Amino acid sequence: MKRVAALLLGALAIAGAAASSSPPKYQPGPEEVVAALAHRSGLAEDALRGLLSNCDASQSAMNICAYRDAVAAELVLQHAIANKAEQLPACKDRLEATISRWAAVRDRGCKRSAAKAYGGGSLEPMAMSMCVQHENEQMAKKVERQHSCDR
Known part of the structure; x- marks a missing residue:
């Protein structure tokens, strides 16, 4: 129960931080x-819509809803x-x-963080997705602020 409360407080803190800074211009x-x-999950769109219609229905629904949010943040990125x-255009190859490289580090860090917090429990996939979402949002903002290839 303490882990659930910590996760919810963390999500609220992330949401509050995101709300206080300007959001990326594009929203899918x-x-x-x-x-x-x-495409990523291999599930049919109709099945996904059913799962996404009530994110509080089960832990599986919470996991897929968190994954949806991570995918949305990746589309923004x-x-x-x-x-x-x-x-x-001169920065394209370097940026990509x-x-x-950053995505590989993000994935390892988020996986490690989720595993440390939830050690294989049912909340681990949701924590992983929430971490990826947050990191994608932060990187999208950095990319948008970039004015040269120097970064």
Whole structure:
């Protein structure tokens, strides 16, 4: 129970921090997110819509809803990267290489953090997704602020 409370407090803190800073300009629509989620998960879009309709129904629903949010944040990041590559064509290869390395570090860090907090429990996938979502949101903001290849 303490872990659930800590997770919820952490989620509220992340949400509050995100609300206090300006959000990325691009936001994917719900259908775009469901299509990307279906592609990544291998689940049919209709089945996903059913699971996503009540995120509090079960731990599985909570996990898939958290994964949806991580996928949405990744779509925002991909859009930011594409825009920046268009704005700074000379930076495209360096930016993509940097993001690729960063994503590997993000995934390892989020996996380690979720495993440490929930050690194989049913909340671990949700914690992993929440971490990935947060990291993607932060990186999208960094990419959007970039004005040269120096970073």
